[in-house]
Amino acid sequence: MATTNLSDYDKNTVPDANKFRFGIVVSEWNSSITEGLYKGAYDTLIDHGVLPANIVRWDVPGSFELIYGCKKMQEQMVNAVIAIGSVIQGETKHFDFVCEGVAQGIKDLNVMRETPVIFCVLTDNTMQQAIERSGGKHGNKGTEAAIAAIKMAELRRNS
Ligand SMILES: Nc1c(NC[C@H](O)[C@H](O)[C@H](O)CO)[nH]c(=O)[nH]c1=O
Numbered sequence: 001m002a003t004t005n006l007s008d009y010d011k012n013t014v015p016d017a018n019k020f021r022f023g024i025v026v027s028e029w030n031s032s033i034t035e036g037l038y039k040g041a042y043d044t045l046i047d048h049g050v051l052p053a054n055i056v057r058w059d060v061p062g063s064f065e066l067i068y069g070c071k072k073m074q075e076q077m078v079n080a081v082i083a084i085g086s087v088i089q090g091e092t093k094h095f096d097f098v099c100e101g102v103a104q105g106i107k108d109l110n111v112m113r114e115t116p117v118i119f120c121v122l123t124d125n126t127m128q129q130a131i132e133r134s135g136g137k138h139g140n141k142g143t144e145a146a147i148a149a150i151k152m153a154e155l156r157r158n159s
């Protein structure tokens, strides 16, 4: 059963993000998808008061490189990091290893360091599924990730 719309949320539950700075690391693989995710995340951050100058973007070759890119981004003066990628099933088990590796790597960054890293990596069976979740009929996971980033930055500030 497909997920509910990823972009539906109550704006009143989101803290003012004017004081926060965010790093966004974007995979170049399936760039038509990752650019849609990035737009969703960027527009949502701006919508909640983040200044354009406080959004830092780095690109990496593929989703597996998100781990290293986010690790280095955590060393920057940012309140939270968003990892953006799109992994689409091919003919082999490579999909499984990339997806599991990225999920575990980003989990490890959240465990080992203080700056939260938000997992905005689509892991789809088909390109159509990816299209539907990066600005299509199921919304935009980039929007969801930006909201999570703001909430986690606030949690870190208050903890
Ligand atoms: N097939 C996809 C990849 N594969 C590339 C890896 O992420 C990595 O860059 C390579 O193994 C070298 O380390 N990456 C995606 O982001 N999406 C894919 O569908």
Ligand SMILES: CC(=O)[C@@H](O)COP(=O)(O)O
Pocket (backbone or CB within 6 Å): 087, 088, 089, 090, 091, 092, 093, 094, 095, 096, 098
């Ligand atoms: C997820 C991948 O790395 C995938 O695109 C590779 O395709 P294939 O499994 O057909 O080699």
